[in-house]
Amino acid sequence: METKLSGLQIHGEIHKGFDQILTDEALVFLIRLHEKFNDERKQLLEHRKDIQEKINQGMRPDFLIKTKEIRDAEWTIAPIPDDLQDRRVEITGPVDRKMVINGLNSGAKVFMADFEDANSPTWSNTINGQINLGDAIRKTIQFENEYGKIYRLNEQPAVLKVRPRGWHLDEKHITYEGEAMSGSLVDFGLYFFHNANQLIVNGSGPYFYLPKLENHQEAKLWNEVFVFAQQYLNISQGTIKATVLLETILAVFEMEEILYELKVHSAGLNCGRWDYIFSYLKKFRHDEDILLPDREHVTMTVPFMRAYSLLTIQTCHKRGAHAIGGMAAQIPVKKDSDKNAAAFEKVRVDKEREVKDGHDGTWVAHPAMVATAMDIFNKYMPEANQIHQKRKMDYISAEQLMEAPNGSITEQGLRTNINVGIQYIASWLDGRGAVPIHHLMEDAATAEISRAQVWQWTRHPHGALSDGRMITFELYNALMEEEMVAIQLEVGADDFENGSYQKAAQLFDDLVRNEEFEEFLTLKAYRYLS
Ligand SMILES: CC(=O)SCCNC(=O)CCNC(=O)[C@H](O)C(C)(C)COP(=O)(O)OP(=O)(O)OC[C@H]1O[C@@H](n2cnc3c(N)ncnc32)[C@H](O)[C@@H]1OP(=O)(O)O
C-alpha cells in the first residue's frame, strides 16, 4: 500500500482495525525512529560479526578494561516506580488476544506481552498484537471463543510489559526508501506512540523487556531511542522502564555497563536462560573445548549457568535493581497425573533455588504455574523484593562463566532435537511462536538450542553418542527420516499434511547442513513468512 508519506510503503494487507494502528502520525514517528537509529542498529549488527570472527580465532570474553571505572564507581539505577516494586511472578505469552486477557488475569504480578521468542512475526500477528495491547490498556479488550465463552479483563489485572523484537530482526512489511524497518523499532514505536500517555493516566507506564543484547553499546542505543521517544511525546525522561534480558554469553560480561547505560530507564535484569544457552553454543561453536550434552542436562545448576544467575543477582543488588529469574519450560501435563505432578515439582524446585539465591522474581509459562511460583516466593521473600537484603556472595570469575558442563549426548537427545526443532519451525511458519511439544513450552529460543546442538554435534571432533557412535551426517539423515515418521504419528496424518512440516524439515536441514552457521533461525525462516 502506498501511503501519503513520501518514501514509506506498507507491504502487508490492511485488515479490520489496522488503520487505527497505522495512522499517519504513528507512521511519521516510525520514520523518525528509522532515520535516527537504523544506521546505528546496522553498525552494531556488523560489530557482532567482528566479535564472532575474533572468537573463532580463539578469543575468550572477559570483563572490559576500558569500563573498569564504571564497575568500580558508586552508583545506582534511578528509583523504580511503585507498580514495579513487586514482580515476584511474571507470566509471559504471545500477543494473541485471548492470551493477553488470560495473562493479565492470571494472578501474576506482571504479564509480559511478547513480540519476540513467543511470537511468529507474521504481519497479522504484529499489527493485531498492537490492537490487542491498545484495547487491554484501555480496558475494552474482549474475546469470544468458538463455544461462545466471553473473555474480559479482571478488576485488577497484572502490570503490562512489552518485549519488542531483538535488534537483528527486520519488519519487511514496512519499508522506508526501499529499506525494511527494524522489527524492534516498529514494535516499540507503535506501542509507545499509541499507549504511553494512556498508560501514565492509568497510573502505570510504558514498560519494556529488551531481548538478546550482546553488549552495552546495544543498551546505549535503546537508551537513545527512549530519550528521543519521550521528547517526541513530551513525556518526562525516565518514564520508560526497561528490563534487559541477559541472554547472551557476551552481555553477561557487561551487565554492569548495561545497567549503567540504561540507568535512568532501567528496571533491572532478567536471566533469559534459553537464549543464553543458545548464545553460548553459537558463539563457541568452533571451540573444541566446548561441547554441551543433551539439552535436558543443561540446567540452571550446571556450573556456567549457576555462575551466570549468581552474578546477575550480585550485580543487580549492588546497583539497586531487580534481578529476575528465568523461565522453567514445564507446563501442565493433561491426562497424566504423575507426569503433571513431576512438572509442577520441577517448577517448584527451580523457583525455590531462585528465591533462595536472591532473585527478586521469576517467570512462568502458563497460568496454572502462577500459584506454585507465587507460594514459593511468598514463603521466602516476605518483602516486595530482596534488593536491599545483605547476603554474602562469592566472587564469580570469567572462567566460571565459561565452564562447560559434563554430561553425555544420547541418541534420544539427538532425536528430540531433530523432532522438536522441526515441529517448532512448522508451527512458527504457520503463525504460532509458542507451542507445547512433549509437555514443554517451546519457543524460538528453545528451538535455537535444538538446531544449534545438531549443527555442532555433527561437526565437533568429540561429537559422539554415549555408546561410542560418532554423530555423522549419515546418522543424522537416518534419524531425521525416522523422526519425520514419528512427527506424523504424533500430530496425525491430516495435520501433518496441512501443516508446514515438509517446509520446516527442509529449513531445519539447511540450518544443520550449511557450513555457515545461521545467526538466528528466525532470520532464515522469516523469508517464508507472510
Ligand atoms: C524462552 C522464552 O523466551 S520464555 C518466554 C516466551 N515464551 C512464552 O511466553 C510461552 C508462554 N506459554 C505459552 O505460550 C503457552 O503456555 C503454550 C503455548 C506453551 C501452551 O499453551 P496452550 O496449548 O494453550 O496450553 P493450555 O491448553 O494448557 O492452556 C490452558 C489455558 O491457559 C491459557 N494460557 C496458556 N499459557 C498462557 C500464557 N502464557 N499466557 C496466558 N494464557 C495462557 C490458554 O490460553 C488456555 O486458556 P483457555 O482455557 O481460556 O482456552
Ligand SMILES: O=CC(=O)O
Ligand atoms: O527469553 C528468554 C529466554 O530464556 O530466552
Ligand SMILES: [Mg+2]
Ligand atoms: Mg530469549
